[in-house]
Amino acid sequence: MAGVDLGQLPTSLEEVVHLIVQLYQPGAPEVIAKTQETLQKLQRSPDGWRIAYSLANHEDQQVRFFAALTFIVKLNTDAKSLGEEDEKVLLHTLISWMIRCVQNSEGPLVMRKLCSTLVAYFFQFSASWIKCVKHLMYCLCIKEAIPYEALPDTLDTQALVSDIPNATAMAIFWFASSLVEEVGKTDSNSMKQHKFHQSVLPNVDDIVPLISKYISNTAPVTADIKVRQEALTCFQAWVSYSHRAFIDDAIMLEPLRILTKPAIMCLADDNLYEIAMEMFADVLSNYSKFFSEDDFQLLYSLFNSPWTEGRYQRLVGGDFDFDSLQFGHFLLAFGDATLQELATNTEPRFQQVLVVLGGLLAAEGYPIHEDKIFVPALEFWNSFVENMIDDVFSVGGNHPHWFEPAKMHVIQAIESCMRKLQFPSPQVFSSWDSVDRTGFKDARRDFGDLLQQFYLVTGITILDTFIDRAHDAIRSRDWADLEVSLFCIGVFPDNIADEESRDKFLSKIFTGPVISLFVDPNQEIPARTVQSFLSLIHGYADYFQQNTEFLPNVLNIVFGAMANPALRPKASYTVLRLCSDCRNLLLPELGAFLQQYQSLTLNASLDKDDKEQIMQGICSLIQAIPEEQDKVAPLEQLLNFVDRDIEDSFRILSSQPSLEVALKDMKDDKTSSSPTSTALELGHGALRCLAGIGHALQAPNDQPVDLEEKETGSDFWIAGGGAPVQRRIFSMVTRVYDTLGSHGDIVDAACYVWRQGFRELEPGPFVMAPSMIAEFLLKAGPQTPRLGCVIGTACSFVTSHKSGDGINQIIDALLNWISRLLQAQEKPSNDPEVAQNGIDFLTRLLPKYLDALMNHDSPSLEYLLMFTLNALTGSDPLPKIAAADFWSTFINLPSQPDQLQAPIENVIKLVGPLLARALIYNIGGHAARSELDKLSEPLKKLVVRQIDSKRWFEAALLGEDFPSDKVSTQDRTIFLEKITNIRERDNPQIRGSLSRTEGLSES
Template identity: 40%
Template structure:
């Protein structure tokens, strides 16, 4: 039939073998997908038909290779489809039939495609349940030797397997190897731990000796190279199976038998034609199944790595030969290192170990930049990380006197660190510019991995690693080797977190570097220092700000360098960050330099690098120094000068608006507010400032009632000007909120610690249409929270104004679902009235105002929006718990609960048994729990909710609801409310959940 005929008509069921063969051939020709599907379906029907067994035989007699392949495939299909219909008397004849075909095909020099498929069919037979083909490999060898399938009972009548193998041709032995490989691969796919695996192992175990004999013959030194190649591949398959089958049975007999193949496999490594496939076997086994190797095997591998063969391959790798074979040798070396790392740690002084460690060090010494050029150093670094981890584990496991290995192991780690130092150096700019983004990322990832090594090694190297690195840094300074210096500073930065806050011997070492001429050289414009070196030095000052706090003599040169670096747009951001960290940490030591800072900041503002980010960090740094001045009065003048700088941005904002430049106005306004916010944060007292609880000195009133009040007014005025001019800009509103919040948590007066009335006045200027009004509501939350403790002053009037403000927003937005985020924020604010300002909440003078608020919060609990629902659940849990307030507050609460309790119960039950997602159940359990614990009428309310028409599910009958209520009220046994809530939720969805009576 022609190709176009197939494409124009439906595929007809063949009526003769000739038509079947034509159809099979057509299956493997190009064609439309629809046609191919038709052909497949037609042929599959034939394969699955009762005549499928005969069809397989006929197809295997064809002259066409693809047809014969399909015949072998048909046997597999029939095995899988009809196995259960075969009787015990059918099994052995079928096996003989399959073996006979394999013998015949191999004797005819059949193609690998067909022979491999028939081998997989035999493996499929072996894996069928209840099959007991225990000497499968021996059976194949004897049958091929005999020229046809023999009975399994007659195997002992044939010569030993080694003798039979010598009689077989290359093609015959290769076919047996293919069967053996497929057998191991398919057996390895059987699920571990199941009955099928147990039966499989019982069937396979008797053949393990035959497998080893076959593989020993195939990879013997005198074997044909093709036979060796197939033998090594087969060995890899069996090692994979052995890993799954006997990973926890180190002394199992089959595993011991397979281990005898290690020595001949090692000889294959030395053959250039076998290197690629054999090295893969050793890499995989060392990496994933190292217990397979006996101690003598490891010794042999160690000796192999000391031979001229290994030396030559290692040298090629050292000379930057990163071709596949060289990389594979490197991975083999690393896999051996990982497998023996504990011995390498504890036997570092032995000659054989020193040789291996020397080669492993050499993998960090190859020419080229990591990963981009040097493709082995990433894996080498991982080994040294493992080496350090092994050292750490040994340190904890042994007493100090039993560590004779420690000295040599430490020296190896120090050497590895110095080698890594050589690899983390940044390339010159002309090289770096040629790298793509992926190469840059990988290089940075390598540097981060070196960080991990340094931090892990510090555990047992201590100050010595600092001494080595500082020595390298000072030498680099003397030589003007800036890439080397940058690499050293990068390594030191990684170790910054390792030093305790109290310092130690590391301080003395670091002071030698930071107190040297390094910063003056780096800031010298006449010296061509790469920007990366300057940037890493800038970062270093941020990392070691606590060191500068302990050694204030370092500050002048460090800060001079940082301010000089601010002029560079590329470095101004990290420089400003380090300035902020240094000034915040060392504020008390810098008060004498305050005037200089103010002058430098004034000059800095004229530079192109003075953007929003850098300005806010530097002005905040100066604010931290002002905060450290000894008296409040002394802080006034420098604070006013800082505000003058901010005024410039405010004026620029107004000028831009006047000129119709809205975008520029917004930028200047945001800059002014962020600078104010930064000042407010850095004006906060440091967390480590000691509190004098016994002091009777009264707090200064300078900022509340003295001259400082004008400064506060000035700050408020600046914020008002910007927010008034740009009231519809969300970022402006958010940054203004940050200014007001910056002083709320302070316990002592300050320029940003505004009276509560001032903050409330700002809050009241907004409404539900104000952009990012959620930030305004959060500011109200923070204000109330800071006045909740008994030690703080009461702000009842301000709380009342905030409550009225929230009520207006609630009325304006309507239902919670209209503005879920605003709704959540409103509930969070109302939550802050409990318990200290509950009197304000209950005395809301607006008619029906309190009822509206409670109804709104109940609507939040009913709604589908997650965040408002959870905030409402927290509110109700808190409110129903208010049972010990003084009269007449408690009476008011009780009256509210008498009205809201039944509604709350209905809402909770409807949510639990209705549409609430599982993730909300724990939140809903809290108000239910408090309702049951705290409210005497909870049972009545819950009964109404459970038995009323509002119950949302018809899957829970009245009896189940009654039992559930009894359990909720008693909380008997170990079940808590959360568990009971989940039970009702599950039952309401129709799950067959049995309630205990």
């Protein structure tokens, strides 16, 4: 860029032009960026106005574009510098420029930017240019920029429009569209302040005649198609804007409505179809109130026209090109806009529309992969059913007269969906890309939502439809239809769980012939169909509690499916559900289950999810054993399977040249299939299996709890015959953790094992002694991955553990551990998760372990308390909220014995001023609004419980470190009085004073 120094602003017009030309030419990105920065500084400089005026007549189009852009920048940033005469000169200049553009056939690049410039002028000076459309139109027609004040009051817009040239009309359409589009983007506060709606409103009478001229059937034969298209686009912009005007100020742009009929006629014009279709779909979806009853009647008649029939047949015949899909979206938008009328009116024309909309579900091709209208059509029918539900339940009593016809339309829609949502062959399905495969499955889930909604209308009798269809499919060996029928039956477990007649309906599908079909090895039933039957079994697993005759064959089906890798995940989960729901029935088969699992591990490659679910299922049977000592042997057998995986993991690791290098490789590479990643997978799976076993040993949720039972649990698992089992579990977890604990998934899984014991109400093999839990927790250091999870486990431990001998020493050890970990963080923001969980740990100690906290080593306790205050003044929301909870709980502690009350009061006296300052720092501007509710809690407690709080808050509010200079001393004083005059605990007025005090609740 010879002759131009990018380090300083250009000093001549030639240099400016050179920069502009350079900006729009290919070049090095850093040079272009620097050029753009220089030009932007120039635009914002005082010389910007002069440069814009000077460049407006330049011969280069890009320079003229930059001139218009510069005018916009100056209007947006420096309009207040213009006097009244300057405003008039600027408007005269811009309109004169527009006249030249029209006369010279200027291209859209400059013309559209110039229209945006005139809109920017309107934003700044709308009060003095209210009839902007008419003024601009008049000036363009007479080819002279007259002052706005000289616009004749009696001028008839229709007279101007009658002879307006196409080029002039195009310019007016661009300006009028840009005007309402930009005003529509304005935020509500600015809209009200500047009364833009009131300024735009007078222009509707001037733009309507011009639009009408070009979209009506009487449009001049000389009208260029591009002008007619722009007229329709302008109409769409004004209708869209009218929605915003209606929402903001209840303003109806009534004159626009006379254009809807000619706009509807434009649908039949191939040149205007795309724009018209987009407009009607948009307005019907977002602002259907704009259309009158006559407009809707015209649209209804359009549905019965040959034009609609032709386009509709192309769409349902598999034509999913853009214009065809547009038509489909238009039909659905019309359906949404008239939903209530379509549902409740049984006249033939309304019923015909529903037939048309239902037919969209039966278009040719697979949904998503080929058929692009199916999902939007399914959304319409979901809305239709929701509307039915609202109407039916709002009136009560007998169904209204329209109910049965509406119900039949939905049933037909369901039939279409069942045909459309049958899976293609595995070869075809696997040939689709991942987006289409996922989308197809999502469409089936959406269909399931429709069925669940429709259940509220029909009740349980809807199952008969799918059960009968399933039996028809079995007779014809139509496996795809059987699969989708089973899918539909499997949608309703939650809906029909409490229906008295549930089992009567399920007994029609869980029959001897049906179950025998899936047991028969000679029947080559596709995996998809078997998978849906497995889903049916686990969805209704509790059915077999009362209907036991088919349970053995059902289990044979499930375990038989384990041989197929594609069915294994579903089958293993079904094993879990059957064992869990039918544990007492299946308890005699426990040995067979253990034998079956051993066979599976030898003959199939089970992944960790399969192992976890099957073991959890088998362990549900162990939980059902009445006597604790009888659980030991089968539990040991399960643990043997887990131990085998652990030993395999260690064997693989030990076979590597360097254990240290192997563990590092494992940590760095989570996706490889190397031996070290296999070892990690085995170790992680072993911990997951242990967690599943621990979960299964918990009492079922529906088991009654004896509230009067004394807390005198057996010591069988601690000191009796079960103690070796407990020690073995502890050893298994710690061995895996010690070897593989450098990987975060292992840390998570180990913690999850211990959490199973925390949930138990009675002693058990996973309910470890506090010293054992502490031994594990204390292994973690600052470099431990997922450290937040480990500290979170400590939080769960102190919450769930019942106080007992020696616990205070363990709590003190954990406090020292937490203190070291938090000191290693240095400040809460370095690891917000660790900070949050560390502070939460302190909160969990209150009040049960208050003595351990207050008797903790003084320097360490002081650090912990100061850490919470630092979190309170930090920017990370989670540690801040945790700190607010801690101090709210601490301040609100009930009275304690003297040996504890005295140190508590000392802490509050020392910390109180700092806490008050931290709270005011947040409320004064540092906190987000979403955090104020939590921060108000310790503030309220401090005001209510501490007599010195007024002095503390006064110092914080009036001190030099108050965070905002926008809040006056008087406002701070008022705020102080509001909060300190309130002495009733949890008085909501305190929270109200936070939100009402300007500046003190501003984030």
